[in-house]
Amino acid sequence: MTRAVLSLGSNMGDRLAFLRLAVQGFADVLEKASPVYETAPWGVTDQPDFLNAVLVVSSPELDEWGWLRRGQALEKAAGRVREQRWGPRTLDVDVVTVAGVTSEHPDLLLPHPGTPSRATVLIPWLAVDAEAELPGHGRVADLLAALPPADREAVHEREDLHLIP
Numbered sequence: 708m709t710r711a712v713l714s715l716g717s718n719m720g721d722r723l724a725f726l727r728l729a730v731q732g733f734a735d736v737l738e739k740a741s742p743v744y745e746t747a748p749w750g751v752t753d754q755p756d757f758l759n760a761v762l763v764v765s766s767p768e769l770d771e772w773g774w775l776r777r778g779q780a781l782e783k784a785a786g787r788v789r790e791q792r793w794g795p796r797t798l799d800v801d802v803v804t805v806a807g808v809t810s811e812h813p814d815l816l817l818p819h820p821g822t823p824s825r826a827t828v829l830i831p832w833l834a835v836d837a838e839a840e841l842p843g844h845g846r847v848a849d850l851l852a853a854l855p856p857a858d859r860e861a862v863h864e865r866e867d868l869h870l871i872p
């Protein structure tokens with residue numbers, strides 16, 4: 708039995724449809740789905756805005772590699788092709804944490820090392836779990852409070868969009 712937090716992102720094509728494709732792909736293991744957020748791009752800033760969201764999932768069968776494989780299969784189903792690092796994509800599924808698991812394998816770093824600095828992950832995560840903790844880094848609420856205000860202000864809830872119609 709593992710419980711995982713997954714981050715979803717899309718900034719190409721029908722962004723909401725790609726996020727929904729991911730939600731449908733995890734429907735059998737879905738515990739919680741966050742609101743949808745419109746977010747300014749970080750990393751490569753000269754690209755379209757993203758939609759981002761977070762899912763909490765749990766399964767008696769899947770280990771951390773199972774979560775990665777399922778996410779990658781959904782990225783493939785969304786027509787994602789290998790592209791520039793941090794560049795535009797139809798669907799990105801990152802494994803943020805798997806409860807009780809740390810990994811330094813380059814194909815599966817856990818917790819995902821980008822998490823503490825990404826308001827695009829921390830804000831949706833906090834929306835579904837106000838008490839969330841990132842193993843080794845403390846409370847998600849504290850991580851978010853420590854970010855520059857501009858990072859938090861670049862993330863806007865889209866109340867008109869829903870992962871589950």
Ligand SMILES: Nc1ncnc2c1ncn2[C@@H]1O[C@H](COP(=O)(O)OP(=O)(O)OP(=O)(O)O)[C@@H](O)[C@H]1O
Pocket residue numbers: 775791792793794799800801802803813814815816817818819821
């Ligand atoms: N926790 C993780 N979740 C998803 N992929 C991971 C993780 N740790 C390592 N990877 C590896 O990262 C590789 C590249 O992933 P990807 O192209 O999505 O990176 P990116 O989204 O551009 O950047 P970032 O990983 O910083 O968000 C994949 O081959 C995958 O195996």
Ligand SMILES: Nc1nc2c(c(=O)[nH]1)N=C(CO)CN2
Pocket residue numbers: 715716717746747748749750751757759792793794799827
């Ligand atoms: N706002 C935002 N920017 C990004 C994102 C993302 O999900 N949201 N993902 C990236 C590559 O992983 C690069 N930049």
